[in-house]
Amino acid sequence: MVDYDLLGKTELSIHGIVLQNADLGGVADVVAQVLGLHRSDVLVTDVRGEHLVLDILQKGLDPSKLVGREKDLFIALSALPGVSLRPDARTDSRGLLSWVAADPAIAREGLDEAAGMAGDLQERLGRLVTVFATGTEINNGQVKDTNSPAIRERLESNGYAVSLGGTLRDDEHFIAGRIRERAEEGFSLIVTTGGVGAEVKDKTIEALLLLDPDAATPTIVKYELGVGRHVHKNEVRIGVARVLDATVVALPGPTDEVLLGLGALLKALAESERNKVALAERIASVLRTRLQEKVHAHH
The missing domain is CATH 3.30.70 (Alpha-Beta Plaits)
Incomplete structure (x- = not known):
């Protein structure tokens, strides 16, 4: 009742x-x-x-x-x-x-x-989604945001109502603030793409941890610290957090990885999985497999 x-x-x-x-x-x-x-x-x-x-x-x-x-x-x-x-x-x-x-x-x-x-x-509210892209290269017009429209198309075909939130600059406090705003507005699912890499400019995982210190952030791939661009960070991670009543999912930048991770997320949600650790691991598992396939194909 x-x-x-x-x-x-x-x-x-x-x-x-x-x-x-x-x-x-x-x-x-x-x-x-x-x-x-x-x-x-x-x-x-x-x-x-x-x-x-x-x-x-x-x-x-x-x-x-x-x-x-x-x-x-x-x-x-x-x-x-x-x-x-x-x-x-x-x-x-x-x-x-x-x-x-x-x-x-x-x-x-x-x-x-x-x-x-x-x-x-409650069911309708549970299908309200907002999508953010991140990245300076998108903000300054160098790169077109192909992820947000692709996510919207996939989610809408699965019965979700999707709002595009625009592009977030690479600043963890700014990202966290915008996510918090959307959670307060009643969105049940917030998806971000990009900013989860092993470079200094990547701030999305840090933003999730500001909002939810217990966010699940499994590693997808690890690099040798101090080599190339990986001076301060050496991991690519995805993240799943809870902010108020919203589930926040941080996916990578490449569109093929975004759609692969999104597919794993949708499958888990269809099975009524809501635990953030379980959701994150479902997404991370398929992305790790994809990266391994890419490495083998390269060699």
Whole structure:
């Protein structure tokens, strides 16, 4: 069952309740027990004549525990010493808490419909993707970004809604900031290409680790440190991180490797794999095999 946010509508009033030397802590205990709430999240905030007000602090609630519980609540309250209820007693609230007094049959039908809509919405949100390319050579117009359109085509053919985020300059803080922005906007999958190599200018993996220190960053190929351009780094890695509710995947630059890694990612997601270490290793495995094939063909 989907949990719903109270959205600030947290008061539950009981009209027609008569208290005589009653223990208000006991009243809160009963309300929490009957409505399936945490006891620490139920407070009696006001008593005026035959009107009692409770404040519910719990942010998210399972509505199935609330629907039609008014009668059960009144029976339980009436069993407390010093508490009685008038024949016309009623609960009153706005928003989700008003379901306490709802007709169970009608309310449950509405709940089922709402749960279906929430499930559909969650599925659609789970297919929102944004794609970034990285690289100075793309930013300055030397090289055309062929990766982003290719990724969009592949993802859209698999039912994803894709937004192209443009090109990111080779700066880990800038890359991390843009990824974080898209995660905050609700994208569930963020794909980057390039910037995962063994040169000083490659900053994408560093950006992922800024956002998620536990990101999975398996090595694809390793070079001898200090040889050629590999002065400070000697590994090509890919990365999979979690940023808020988004999965962030950093793929290499060459388009054939991008599409190969993307294929492994899509297959894993279709199998409901969400563990970042497992996802990263699935992608890394096919890329290592491809690089080995390239090396053998070269020799």
